[in-house]
Amino acid sequence: MSIRTVVTQPFSDQKPGTSGLRKKVPVFQQTHYLENFVQSIFDSIAAPQGATLVVGGDGRYYNREAIQTILKMAAANGFGEVLVGRGGILSTPAASCVIRKYQTFGGIILSASHNPGGPEEDFGIKFNSSNGGPATETVTEAIFSRSKNIASYRILDAADVALDKLGETTLGAMKVKVIDPVNDYAELMESLFDFDSIRALLKNDFRMRFDAMHAVNGPYAKEIIERRLGAPVGSVMNGVPLEDFGGGHPDPNLTYAHDLVEIMYGDDAPDFGAASDGDGDRNMILGKHFFVTPSDSLALLAANATLAPGYKQGLAGIARSMPTSAAADRVAKALNIPCYETPTGWKFFGNLMDAGKVTLCGEESFGTGSDHVREKDGLWAVLFWLNILAVRKQSVESIVREHWAKFGRNFYSRYDYEALPTEAANGVMLHLRDSFAGLTGKALGRYSVQTCDDFSYTDPVDGSVSKSQGVRILFSDGSRIIYRLSGTGTEGATLRVYLEAYEADAARHHLDAQEALKELIGIALEISELVQRTGRERPTVIT
Ligand code: G1P
Ligand code: ZN
Secondary structure (H helix, E strand, O other), rough: OOEEEOOOOOOOOOOOOOOEEEHHHHHHHHOOOOHHHHHHHHHOOOOOOOOOOEEEEEEOOOHHHHHHHHHHHHHHHHOOOEEEEEEEEEEEEHHHHHHHHHHOOOOEEEEEOOOOOOOEEEEEEEEEEEOOOEHHHHHEEEHHHHHHHHHOOEOOOOOOOOOOOEEEEEOOOEEEEOOOOOOOHHHHHHHOOOOHHHHHHHOOOEEEEOOOOOOHHHHHHHHHHHHOOOOOOOOEEEEOOOHHHHHHOOOOOOOOOHHHHHHOOOOOOOOOEEEEEOOEEEEEEEOEEEOOHHHHHHHHHHHHHHHHHHHHOOOEEEEOOOOOOOOOHHHHHHHHHOOOEHHHHHHOOOHHHHOOOOOEEEOOEEEEEEEEOOOOOOHHHHHHHHHHHHOOOHHHHHHHHHHHHHHHEEEEEEEEEEEEOOHHHHHHHHHHHHHHHHHHOOOOOOOEEEEEOOEEEEEEOOOEEEEOOEEEEEEOOEEEEEEEEEOOOOOEEEEEEEEEEEEEEEOOOOOOHHHOHHHHHHHHHHHHHHHHHHOOOOOOOOO
């Protein structure tokens, strides 16, 4: 076995986005493409000789091939040991858990999250640091600049490693340990939640469905929900991970999780429904005929956190991404704890959690998590809800309605315009930025604009500044319209429009969100000239 140094040319498009590098599979399959990026990671992270790395992915198409390449490159780059999930599988939160538990140098996660998988679909790769969280912008910038002038990479000439059997092998001088992908994570969940109470709940006439969407969480959910918590077999649906997610879009929302939505809105619906995404870090929570917005879910978990053993001491603080509704802010205020507003993307929560400033974090994009790992965590959110339901013995809907009655309701919705021509999408953003002066102070229907800006964030821990994180139109009553270009799409540009209106009056809390936000939506379309500029009459997805 020898280490080969392969001469290569840089690719110009290896800039990591909101969550790592995401491209279509054929892009990754180009000669040297994956290798260049992996070498750029290794060249940027300065791992000491003999360091331990975690490697795993969501099992999508190209996962196994990529892992073999990464293992051989890790061996050629001086790593001493790699922990890899059996079959190359690790959900994103489980990877974060393993990185932390075994105090490794970091990990490489292969995933394109909620994007479809398959030979013509998406693949992705990202580096997580020793805290278990996505590399900070400083690191991703360094990786990108390295990728622009890389001239060679190192790889070990060796046969593929057997990934399907637990145990240890070697690759040159490096140890490869194939680990159970579920066990460490399941143990962590048992340490946080009251499994006895949840078990008792699931024994009564409470019924639930968890939709794994043919993605990575299938084996995790079966082990935890069906085996350890005793839910009847079949409570986990679409539980066998497939390389192409069964041709579906593994994104847990009302549009894409249609199998589950049909059941939860059908006759004889179960009491609780939930789903998670391709790599297991997102979640959607449903009650009988009832949808919990992710922003509300964060607020609810915060308000009820002490019901779960892992959080009985209370919360240090809460953080939410800027476009996420301010429902959590109201809970933080009532609990007298700080609430931080960060740019979109989980990487901005890491510093706050490491510094002990926050315990719970969340994003409107179906992401919730805590400082138990440094990624958002789909199944964790589901177990947290089950814990709350087991203690409060009320329906999902009544828990949410009580919450609104106490804190008021933040009506919320997001409109996504996917695969737009990049120029048209940029045009909308430019036009909005040019309109700030004219909009400030202006009355628009029953709303009046207080300020407009482009969100900028200064990290309170390391002082780093992240600019241009989304255009905000802030109204005097606390309502908001936010426009952002996605950093995870792989086709053209995706424009997201986020809408939020606060309603204190309980007599209006029963309204449908689209109804309550109707006027704001009209304003959002008008001031952005979105329809004229993009030619799109309707959004691709509404969440
Ligand atoms: C999207 C979400 C963001 C999330 C990210 C990764 O990013 O909006 O909240 O952290 O996926 O799951 P975007 O495509 O908007 O850049
Ligand atoms: Zn994901």
